[in-house]
Amino acid sequence: xxxxxxxxxxxxxxxxxxxxxxxxxxxxxxxxxxxxxxxxxxxxxxxxxxxxxxxxxxxxxxxxxxxxxxxxxxxxxxxxxxxxxxxxxxxxxxxxxxxxxxxxxxxxxxxxxxxxxxxxxxxxxxxxxxxxxxxxxxxxxxxxxxxxxxxxxxxxxxxxxxxxxxxxxxxxxxxxxxxxxxxxxxxxxxxxxxxxxxxxxxxxxxxxxxxxxxxxxxxxxxxxxxxxxxxxxxxxxxxxxxxxxxxxxxxxxxxxxxxxxxxxxxxxxxxxxxxxxxxxxxxxxxxxxxxxxxxxxxxxxxxxxxxxxxxxxxxxxxxxxxxxxxxxxxxxxxxxxxxxxxxxxxxxxxxxxxxxxxxxxxxxxxxxxxxxxxxxxxxxxxxxxxxxxxxxxx
Amino acid sequence: xxxxxxxxxxxxxxxxxxxxxxxxxxxxxxxxxxxxxxxxxxxxxxxxxxxxxxxxxxxxxxxxxxxxxxxxxxxxxxxxxxxxxxxxxxxxxxxxxxxxxxxxxxxxxxxxxxxxxxxxxxxxxxxxxxxxxxxxxxxxxxxxxxxxxxxxxxxxxxxxxxxxxxxxxxxxxxxxxxxxxxxxxxxxxxxxxxxxxxxxxxxxxxxxxxxxxxxxxxxxxx
Ligand SMILES: Nc1ncnc2c1ncn2[C@@H]1O[C@H](COP(=O)(O)OP(=O)(O)OP(=O)(O)O)[C@@H](O)[C@H]1O
Ligand SMILES: [Mg+2]
Numbered sequence: 055x056x057x058x059x060x061x062x063x064x065x066x067x068x069x070x071x072x073x074x075x076x077x078x079x080x081x082x083x084x085x086x087x088x089x090x091x092x093x094x095x096x097x098x099x100x101x102x103x104x105x106x107x108x109x110x111x112x113x114x115x116x117x118x119x120x121x122x123x124x125x126x127x128x129x130x131x132x133x134x135x136x137x138x139x140x141x142x143x144x145x146x147x148x149x150x151x152x153x154x155x156x157x158x159x160x161x162x163x164x165x166x167x168x169x170x171x172x173x174x175x176x177x178x179x180x181x182x183x184x185x186x187x188x189x190x191x192x193x194x195x196x197x198x199x200x201x202x203x204x205x206x207x208x209x210x211x212x213x214x215x216x217x218x219x220x221x222x223x224x225x226x227x228x229x230x231x232x233x234x235x236x237x238x239x240x241x242x243x244x245x246x247x248x249x250x251x252x253x254x255x256x257x258x259x260x261x262x263x264x265x266x267x268x269x270x271x272x273x274x275x276x277x278x279x280x281x282x283x284x285x286x287x288x289x290x291x292x293x294x295x296x297x298x299x300x301x302x303x304x305x306x307x308x309x310x311x312x313x314x315x316x317x318x319x320x321x322x323x324x325x326x327x328x329x330x331x332x333x334x335x336x337x338x339x340x341x342x343x344x345x346x347x348x349x350x351x352x353x354x355x356x357x358x359x360x361x362x363x364x365x366x367x368x369x370x371x372x373x374x375x376x377x378x379x380x381x382x383x384x385x386x387x388x389x390x391x392x393x394x395x396x397x398x399x400x401x402x403x404x405x406x407x408x409x410x411x412x413x414x415x416x417x418x419x420x421x422x423x424x425x426x427x428x429x430x431x432x433x434x435x436x437x438x439x440x441x442x443x444x445x446x447x448x
Numbered sequence: 449x450x451x452x453x454x455x456x457x458x459x460x461x462x463x464x465x466x467x468x469x470x471x472x473x474x475x476x477x478x479x480x481x482x483x484x485x486x487x488x489x490x491x492x493x494x495x496x497x498x499x500x501x502x503x504x505x506x507x508x509x510x511x512x513x514x515x516x517x518x519x520x521x522x523x524x525x526x527x528x529x530x531x532x533x534x535x536x537x538x539x540x541x542x543x544x545x546x547x548x549x550x551x552x553x554x555x556x557x558x559x560x561x562x563x564x565x566x567x568x569x570x571x572x573x574x575x576x577x578x579x580x581x582x583x584x585x586x587x588x589x590x591x592x593x594x595x596x597x598x599x600x601x602x603x604x605x606x607x608x609x610x611x612x613x614x615x616x617x618x619x620x621x622x623x624x625x626x627x628x629x630x631x632x633x634x635x636x637x638x639x640x641x642x643x644x645x646x647x648x649x650x651x652x653x654x655x656x657x658x659x660x661x662x663x664x665x666x667x668x669x670x
Contacts, residue, residue, distance in 0.1 A: 057527060057530035057531040057533075057534050057535065058526075058527075058530040058534075059526065059529045059530045059532075059533045059561040059562075059563075060561065060562065060563030061560065061561050061563070062563055062565075064566075065560055065566070069560070072546075072548065072549070075548060076546075076547070076548040353542070353544050354544070354546060356505075356544065357538075357540075357544040357546075357557075358557075358560075358561075359505065359529065359532075360503070360505060360532060360536075360538040360544075361532065361533060361538070361557060361558050361560065361561060361605070362529050362530065362532045362533020362534070362560075362561035362562065363529060363533075363560075363561050364525060364526045364529040364530075364561075365525055365526075365529075366526070367529075367561060439506075440505040440506075441500040441505040441506035444500075444505060444538070444540055444544065445496065
């Protein structure tokens with residue numbers, strides 16, 4: 055006796071798809087709910103991944119081998135670096151370049167009579183700094199050894215905006231502590247050194263001779279051979295200040311940039327949670343629609359039972375139908391979320407980074423949510439009394 | 449003599465309620481292979497209840513249903529579903545066709561739970577449709593067919609798996625007399641070709657055209 059029902063897997067899938075195809079409008083609307091949830095989650099992940107990728111690309115460009123040696127700011131009295139800190143540091147094997155700067159509190163004004171404060175300070179720098187920080191010019195030229203003692207200045211990007219100097223036509227000047235300096239150049243953005251972007255850079259000799267600041271460096275910037283970063287870093291404090299190594303601080307500016315990539319974690323989680331709520335609502339919508347569907351399709355269910363479907367077959371059909379419905383929303387959502395990410399990243403001039411894992415997870419999550427939402431309606435369908443189900447009319 | 453296709457043995461069916469409805473009160477009926485019989489009786493007499501029990505869509509409250517020598521009372525839902533898919537075919541008053549499927553695919557649904565490949569299902573469905581005179585309507589949807597044609601599609605679906613027994617509940621109930629006569633003729637032709645068929649009807653004229661009649665009244669066979 056071979057009285058066994060058997061439904062091939064592909065026929066099960068076909069049967070579930072049939073249910074969706076037969077009610078296109080409803081299928082589309084219900085899938086849309088899931089699509090919105092998935093799209094927002096994919097967009098959140100995609101945009102933050104792209105933003106991070108853009109940041110890392112920026113890091114690559116400016117290098118992660120830049121170190122800043124400065125006086126430790128813990129405690130009240132800040133002990134300046136010794137005069138010979140720069141030459142000492144430059145002598146360390148793995149140090150490629152070492153450039154000293156003297157940051158000051160001297161306010162920079164558009165001219166002597168200007169009483170407004172732009173929040174821009176002056177800084178004396180070894181002209182080699184332009185190489186060490188890989189500075190590029192928005193306009194004009196950098197300082198060089200020949201200009202180090204002259205009353206000329208290069209503006210950081212932010213400083214130039216604050217001072218209202220956009221180009222060099224008309225030979226603009228700035229006033230530092232009553233002394234006039236000719237502006238010879240404006241820098242591009244400095245993602246690793248936003249503090250320098252806010253300063254006006256003058257030659258180290260000019261800073262001492264014209265502005266009368268102390269010659270002790272406030273920071274020394276170093277480029278270190280990347281492979282020897284780890285072994286070199288511990289040597290720097292005692293080299294910079296052999297007497298008081300504890301009073302020296304060594305930092306890596308790229309760390310701050312990297313940290314910035316993590317700052318948005320909280321916001322990202324919040325947005326993901328919102329996407330999750332949208333998904334949940336979408337799932338409830340699917341459960342609802344499927345319950346209604348089961349009520350409407352009693353005749354179909356009865357007929358399937360009459361031609362040999364087991365309760366399990368009916369249950370699988372409806373669970374899968376709900377899963378496919380939701381999965382459809384998932385595919386739609388992934389497409390939509392990717393489009394949002396690509397559009398946004400393009401506008402921001404970012405590299406586009408859509409983690410394939412996130413895309414697969416989006417569709418997978420939709421499938422699972424749909425199947426879970428389908429469990430109850432499917433159980434209802436499977437429990438229908440076949441005799442009652444066929445007695446109704448369709 | 450060979451085993452009967454179906455034996456109904458002292459079957460009772462009571463629907464719970466207050467008071468409970470005694471739809472069947474000890475029905476005995478034997479259907480042999482190759483038979484064609486009409487079950488007649490007034491409305492509410494228990495005909496549909498009996499047919500559902502014969503088709504294992506419903507279980508008796510007490511009594512036995514034996515199909516091809518196998519007592520079905522001990523079978524699980526899965527086994528009963530298997531039995532229906534392999535040995536039974538149904539024709540309903542309201543057709544129960546899937547509107548979004550072609551006539552061919554509707555008929556092929558009769559083999560869906562047999563584990564038969566799609567191609568085989570369709571070729572068998574085509575033969576079944578040809579045998580009910582709808583060989584030229586394979587791709588037509590039920591909504592584009594007349595009532596009589598729809599019932600032919602439903603009959604093709606009932607016979608496509610070559611069942612031991614075809615059960616028809618008021619197959620002409622939704623059709624006008626002329627169309628209904630056509631359906632009865634078709635069922636008789638199928639019976640001539642060897643199918644065993646039970647037809648429920650409350651149309652005495654129709655019943656009179658069939659070789660054997662059984663009358664149900666108040667849940668009993670007279
Ligand atoms: N699911 C049910 N629950 C309760 N009572 C039912 C149920 N199905 C049928 N009945 C009752 O059982 C009795 C027999 O019903 P059945 O449908 O078998 O009659 P029938 O002979 O097919 O009638 P008709 O010719 O009108 O189709 C009726 O009194 C009916 O009200
Ligand atoms: Mg009836």
